[in-house]
Amino acid sequence: MGNFYTDVIQRDSRFQSATRVAELDLLEPTTRRLVEQIVDSAQKMGIPLIVYETYRSQARQQELFDQGATKLRKVGVHHYGLACDIVRSIGGEPSWKGDFAFLGELAHASGLIWGGDWGNPGIKHSFVDAVHVQRSTVAREPALFAGTWYPDDTYNPYADDPHLLFAAATPSKPTGSKSAAAVPRPKKRS
Ligand SMILES: [Zn+2]
Secondary structure, three states: OHHHHHHHHHOOOOOOOOOOOHHHHHHHHHHHHHHHHHHHHHOOOOOOOEEEOOOHHHHHHHHHHHHOOOOOOOHHHHOOOOOEEEEEOOEEEOOOOOOHHHHHHHHHHOOOOEOOOOOOOOOOOOOOOOOEOOOOOOHHHHHHHHHHOOOOOOOOOHHHOOHHHHHHHOOOOOOOOHHHOOOOOOOOOO
């Protein structure tokens, strides 16, 4: 059975786009609705936001990696239409400055995982991405990337099996290889 990734994203002309994609139509519908909800809520709080990046191709990820703009060589949840980068709008221009804790609160309230705590504020994370939200737990990512899992309309990452969140805190790959080191891997507080 198909899903938004196989039915829409893979068939879209932007699938291999090497340039940034900010259009909401490449976000999986529930993700899209929640992102719009967050932007509306922030606007009401007096914080204008810009949806900076939605879908990302592997070609763009490789380019960003080569430029040193990301530590991740392999494209992540953005590639599946389930992640979005949302930045502040300062005079109409995108800005990464300031505190994004409000985004964490809005993400949590809407049912998206925030890259500031990866859904688990109790853990000290080695990898923080304060402008990033996504509709899957970190623990689901390997299955998502393998094509064996995709969220349905009702999936709520916060209601996902707790052991999956816990599993995200434990490295699943042996360290030492470059790709393993590039995976965002929350570490337990020591
Ligand atoms: Zn992101």
